[in-house]
Amino acid sequence: MCLTSTDSGDTRIIAVNVERIDAAMAIQFKEDMRSETEAGPQRVVLDLSQVKFIDSSGLGAIVASMKQLGGDRRLELAGLTPVVDKVFRLTRMDTVFNLFATLDEALTARQK
Template sequence: MGLTSKTTGATQVITVESDRIDAAMAIQFKEDMRRETETECDRVILDLTGVEFIDSSGLGAIVASMKQLGDGRRLDLSGLQPVVEKVFRLTRMDTVFKLFTTLDDALAETLD
């Protein structure tokens, strides 16, 4: 599982460098996310542009990553491919996360 990270002001952008987040890589994803989000950024954007498949384990790993951020920090998602976005909508996780069509759209929104 590969993640890359960059910080812009109070926002950290983490890009998933894999085409899938599934049971085979969910544990590694959670560990990598924990390590990457040790910063003090108030907002983390997870860029899923390259992710073409996600299963329930992958969804759970993203939820766990959000929870480990703690109170006062936010995890937003960008670049969801149609199949991945459908998983978030079918499971109603689109009510838990803010979903943005592109990373630029996510970056354009400021924190409240």
């Protein structure tokens, strides 16, 4: 399991506990995301602050995780490190997700 979940109000926070979401990790990541989001709050924030590297397989796994949430549930991303941020910006996938610089910002944004 590469993920840890905690709930804060109506938000499920899922921390990614690995440094790389790459081709070797993508399938496990998707499966772990499925089990962490089977039930629980509508809003899911993925805390990426420990992730130093992502490739297009990892990006695809995050997109797949959002799709498997289904319904009105949302996946938002927090704590993007420089390389992860660059991959999202270059592919313009930053236009698909709500991105927050830090987990705190993601949680504060909800309260407004």
